[in-house]
Structure formats: C-alpha cells, structure tokens
Amino acid sequence: MLYGRELDKKMLILLRQGKSFFHTGCMGHEAVQAAAALSLDPKRDFLFPYYRDQVLALGMGMTPEECLLAFLGREGDPTSNGRQMPQHYGHPSLNIPSSSSSTGTQYLQAVGSALASMRADKPKDLSISLVCSGDGTTSQGDFHEALSWATRAKAPVIFLVENNGYAISVPLEQQRPGAQVADMHAAYPGLKFERVDGCNFEASYKTFEKAVKHARKGLGPVLIDASVVRLLPHSSSDDDKKYRAIKELEADKKRDPLEANKMLVSAKKREILEKEIFEEVDAAADRALAAPLPDVSTVEEFVYAPAVTSALSRGPEEHWIPGQARDDSMEAQGDSMGAQGDSMGAQGDSMGAQDDSMGAQDDNTGAEVVLVDAINRALADELERDERVLVFGQDVAGAKGGVFTATRGLTDKFGAERCFNAPLAESSIVGVAIGMALRGLKPVPEIQFADYIWTAMMQIRNELSVMRYRSNNAWPVPVVIRVPVGGYIHGGLCHSQNIEAIFSHFPGLKVVLPSTALDAYGLLKSAIRDDDPVLFLEHKSLYRQNFAKSRLPENKDWCLPIGKGIIRTQGSDITIVTYGALVQRALDVVRELEQVSVEVIDLRSIRPYDFDLVAQSVRKTGRVLVLHEDTRFMGFGAELAAEISEKCFQDLDAPVRRLAGLETPVPYATNLEEQVLPQPSWIEKAIRELLAY
Numbered sequence: 001m002l003y004g005r006e007l008d009k010k011m012l013i014l015l016r017q018g019k020s021f022f023h024t025g026c027m028g029h030e031a032v033q034a035a036a037a038l039s040l041d042p043k044r045d046f047l048f049p050y051y052r053d054q055v056l057a058l059g060m061g062m063t064p065e066e067c068l069l070a071f072l073g074r075e076g077d078p079t080s081n082g083r084q085m086p087q088h089y090g091h092p093s094l095n096i097p098s099s100s101s102s103t104g105t106q107y108l109q110a111v112g113s114a115l116a117s118m119r120a121d122k123p124k125d126l127s128i129s130l131v132c133s134g135d136g137t138t139s140q141g142d143f144h145e146a147l148s149w150a151t152r153a154k155a156p157v158i159f160l161v162e163n164n165g166y167a168i169s170v171p172l173e174q175q176r177p178g179a180q181v182a183d184m185h186a187a188y189p190g191l192k193f194e195r196v197d198g199c200n201f202e203a204s205y206k207t208f209e210k211a212v213k214h215a216r217k218g219l220g221p222v223l224i225d226a227s228v229v230r231l232l233p234h235s236s237s238d239d240d241k242k243y244r245a246i247k248e249l250e251a252d253k254k255r256d257p258l259e260a261n262k263m264l265v266s267a268k269k270r271e272i273l274e275k276e277i278f279e280e281v282d283a284a285a286d287r288a289l290a291a292p293l294p295d296v297s298t299v300e301e302f303v304y305a306p307a308v309t310s311a312l313s314r315g316p317e318e319h320w321i322p323g324q325a326r327d328d329s330m331e332a333q334g335d336s337m338g339a340q341g342d343s344m345g346a347q348g349d350s351m352g353a354q355d356d357s358m359g360a361q362d363d364n365t366g367a368e369v370v371l372v373d374a375i376n377r378a379l380a381d382e383l384e385r386d387e388r389v390l391v392f393g394q395d396v397a398g399a400k401g402g403v404f405t406a407t408r409g410l411t412d413k414f415g416a417e418r419c420f421n422a423p424l425a426e427s428s429i430v431g432v433a434i435g436m437a438l439r440g441l442k443p444v445p446e447i448q449f450a451d452y453i454w455t456a457m458m459q460i461r462n463e464l465s466v467m468r469y470r471s472n473n474a475w476p477v478p479v480v481i482r483v484p485v486g487g488y489i490h491g492g493l494c495h496s497q498n499i500e501a502i503f504s505h506f507p508g509l510k511v512v513l514p515s516t517a518l519d520a521y522g523l524l525k526s527a528i529r530d531d532d533p534v535l536f537l538e539h540k541s542l543y544r545q546n547f548a549k550s551r552l553p554e555n556k557d558w559c560l561p562i563g564k565g566i567i568r569t570q571g572s573d574i575t576i577v578t579y580g581a582l583v584q585r586a587l588d589v590v591r592e593l594e595q596v597s598v599e600v601i602d603l604r605s606i607r608p609y610d611f612d613l614v615a616q617s618v619r620k621t622g623r624v625l626v627l628h629e630d631t632r633f634m635g636f637g638a639e640l641a642a643e644i645s646e647k648c649f650q651d652l653d654a655p656v657r658r659l660a661g662l663e664t665p666v667p668y669a670t671n672l673e674e675q676v677l678p679q680p681s682w683i684e685k686a687i688r689e690l691l692a693y
C-alpha cells in the first residue's frame, strides 16, 4: 500500500515537472488491491488489471522502477517499452497480460484464460484469473457476457469491481439499475457474490481468501464489489471539483485506506517504512529518468511476428511460450506486410494451378471437394496435428457442424473439448479466444456471418490486432477467426456484407480470402500455423460451387503461403486484379472475349497482398481493372488503385479503373441484388472502355 501511495505522489511531481504526460492514480484503492495480490499465487495465477491496479501489479512482482519506466515511457518499460500510455499494466515475465485503454475488454480475456486453466490444471486446484475494473465499466456488454460465460462454465475467474462510485464524472446511480454493482447479478445461478469495504485491508483479505478457495476448487467464479474511494481526480486531465462536492471529497478522505489500516503496523514502524519506501521510490525514479527513451528505429517492430511466420514446417513444440518474448532476429515479416512480397515466379494459367505452394502437392489424387469441405478438412488436419487447436462458435458443434457445415463431424472426431458451441455473442467469441491464445492455446473460432462481426469490433481492433505491438512482443495472440462473407446469395443487408477493406486497415491483422477449395485448404492451414492473428474470410457463394472444387493433396503438411496471389489466366492487353467470388465471374467474361487478351490475378490474400505479382502484370499489359464486390468508396480497390498509380505510373497506358459494388447496402430481391453486385456485363463493359482509352 505504501509503495503505491509513494509512487502516486512521485508520479504527480514528475508530471508537474513535465517528465510525463498522463497519470491515473491508485490512491484510495490500495487496500483491496494489496489484499487481492496477497491472496493470489503470482507464480500460477493471472492478473487482468485495469489502470488503477498499481498495487496489484506491484504485488504480483512488478518493481517500483518498472512502474516508473512505464510512467516515463522509457527503454526497459516492461508493459510496452513506451508504446502505451502510463498505467497500462502488463509484464512479459509475470502472469500479467498486456492491458489496453478500452474499458471492459479484459473481462472476456480473463474468461478465456480461466478456460485455459481448466484444460491444463487439476480440477480442484485451478489457477485463477483475476480481472479488475471500476464500477462504471460494469455497464459494458463485455462485463455481462463475461459473467455469463464464466458462470455457465464454472470458470475460475474472480471479478473485482473497485467501486469508487464514479466513472470519471458519472455517478454509479446513473450507470445501472440498483444502488450497488452486483444487485442485478445476484440471480446468476452459480455466481458467488461478495460485497466488501475495499478500504479495509483485513476485511478485503478475508473476502479474497474465501474467493480464491472457491475459484481454485472449481466451484465457479466470484464477483467482488469492493467499495473504495477515489482520492484523486479521475486522471491528471480531470478536475473533480467540477462535479463533486467538497463535502463528499472530505468524506472520502476519512476512508483513506492508509489511515483506515494504520493499526496494521506500529506508528514507529510505519515511520521507518515510509522513509525507506520514499527513498527507494526516489532512487528508482532517478534510475528511470536516467534510462533513455525507446530507440526510434524500433517503432515498426512487432506489428507482426518477428520471424517469417507462415510456419510451414513449424511443429507445435516450436510455438511461442505465452508471456515470453521471442528473440527471433528475423524481421522479415515486419516490412513485408504492406504491398511488398517476393515475386511469384512462374504462374499457372488455370483455376487449379498452384505452383507456388509449399510442400509436395503432387499427390492430390483424391476426389474433388467443394470449398466448404476443404475448410472442414483443413480444420480436421490441424486439430489432429496440434492439440492446442480449438474450434468454437455459434452452432459449430455436434451434428449441426455450423450453419454452412464447415465444422461437421469435428466434435464427433475430436470431442466436445476441442469443437464446441459458443454463446450467441460475438465479442465473447473473440474476447475468450484472445484469453485462450494468451495462455498458449490456438483458438480457431467462427463468426457465423461477417455481418455480425461488429459486436466483436472492439476486441478485434483494440485487442487482437495490437496485442503483440503494444506489449512489445511479449503477448502475441495468434487467433484465426473464420468468417463467411459476401453476397450473390439473396442474403439481403445482413447476410451479404464484405468486410475485407475495413479489417485490412488494422495493422497487426492478416486477412485472406480464397476463391478455390485448394486455396482455402492451404491458406487455412497456413493461417492456423501462423504466429499472427488472421481473419480468414470464406465467400459463402463459393462454398458449394462446382467451379471452386479442387482435389486436395494427401500431404497434410501442404500449405499455401499467406500473401501470395496467382495468375488465373494469362493475357497481355489488360490486367484484372480481383479476389473472392469475382475471380470466376471475371474468368467467364474473359473466356468469351475475342481479340482481347486479359490477365486475371486472384490475390487470395488481402493483407499482406502480392503487389509484386500485380506490378509484373501491369508492366506487361499497361492497363488495369481493379474489381471487387464490396462498395467502391474506400473499398480495397482504392488502396490497390492508389498503389498501382503511385508505383507503376511509368507502365500505365490508361488510368487505373475500379469496378465495385454500388454504394448501397445489398438488397434481397433478385433483380435488386443484381443491380448492386458486379455482374459479368459490367466487367465486359469496363474491359472495353479501358481498352478504348
């Protein structure tokens, strides 16, 4: 407690001196945090903290100097090496995964972590995941979803709500029904609930002791509502006098945990301790101030995994160990994630040609399979190969095997532990997957339709994509999210969406979209073996198309590298760059054209994408049509067109042309849908106009 207080005081001084730019204090929250830390076993339990948890982080093993390095954003800051704002606790060698600024995302990750404990530990001796937030954050959907999943699964999670009565300026009674945080959760069957004076160390410790015993024994989660006081404004950017009465602030001071618990040590001992800690914190601050700022040359490091990560020959044993920074020296991936990539060499000239693949593929003698069955086989292969692979999502388990049957038979073959249903809650699916990945599992969840991925956006944008970067490579989360996308199926507004452009905009995420069964098979296996998170998009209209059928190789190690496109048909007059459902439509048009020679490139991966292949083709043809199903405005075609214009200007004989879906949602009726999604006649017209330029 004293360390936390001294650090807060020192940080406020440093802030006034202009040495740092932001501070959120733990002042007033110290007692319950100290009690929590002392009740846990830092060697095996995990902490999913929030920004006030300085004492908890110290209790788990962080040093005052490390806290100060983080506060000052200096080299050696173990939370992020200067990437995150202060007070975003996390540590590569303690069980503290990187925390973000988004209030509430940590809850579902803690559930995922607790589910990992249930797989790894003895049933009555489970490691615990403690997750914390303030009272305001309990309004977030993720809090409710996490309580629901943890309770249903009897997961060893302790939810600690550090209830200081305010979320910045908003008092608790304006946040939720009921005067107390847990009023509305009392009815959750199996949820143990405790209310405690979090300023009282002894009471808090007793509460935590009970909670830890309960969760460790496998009896399920515990929700602790700890009443604390916020003795500072919300943050250094806030002035609490604007919304709190002086009388109220004075009343809070009377509950100051350092005063309330002063009987724990004698006055004399306290005086000595205070002096020692003051000096220790002061010396730690001097050392932290002497540390350099992070090396600017590292600013692009760890957006992606530091080694070539298609991991085609990598076995399960060679995967990263959670919480441990990898020291691979190869930075090859880092700078190849934009438009660059190795050149493709010889390309095939038909839909089936795949001569750029890895591993022998000359044994693909089996029957042809449709794309959805190729996905199924890739999942089965990888479930068999690596016991950490888990498949889950809505309706994926049992005889149903997913609404598109992509996971059919997997529960039967690998058991309900490896292929199971998730609740109808997309944020839960991604958040829990992140928590599992933090613990070394390899989750491959399914989002049933791209159109419903949006409730998981916070987890994908602010957590999944950036966890490696923001933790300076300490906490990678290589989750593969499979997502059926696209239209041409009379799916209307909410079963036809294309999402590749939006998600490709997030550094840290890889995005692929195959157009044949063979590509889907090879790319999904690569994605699962990859050390980065991958959004694996599957076009629904291709799932059962004859033209997308392929024979699959017998060799279960055959994979297709992410980031490599393919020329589907060669030509010399015009290049069409496309992917997904438009590949075949483009080929059908081109086949019928007389006296025009068109090269069709299927990108297969959107991020990274194979710009070299595009550039080579443009060099030959001088004319490019960029074709996609998604709407045109800020679609992926905009990026492609810009890159081609910028980098291939000398080779172009005409402006780069874009052809895309209309700027409307996708309507249901056949004739309306046809008006909106690119049709063969549109492609032909665009080719002719481009030729005539």
Ligand SMILES: Cc1ncc(C[n+]2csc(CCOP(=O)(O)OP(=O)(O)O)c2C)c(N)n1
Binding pocket: 052, 101, 102, 103, 104, 133, 134, 135, 136, 137, 138, 162, 164, 166, 167, 168, 234
């Ligand atoms: C998702 C999200 N919305 C808004 C914010 C801005 N914000 C940061 S802290 C905070 C208040 C949180 O209050 P509470 O959970 O009660 O914690 P306390 O700060 O009181 O300890 C808000 C609104 C944020 N960081 N994340």
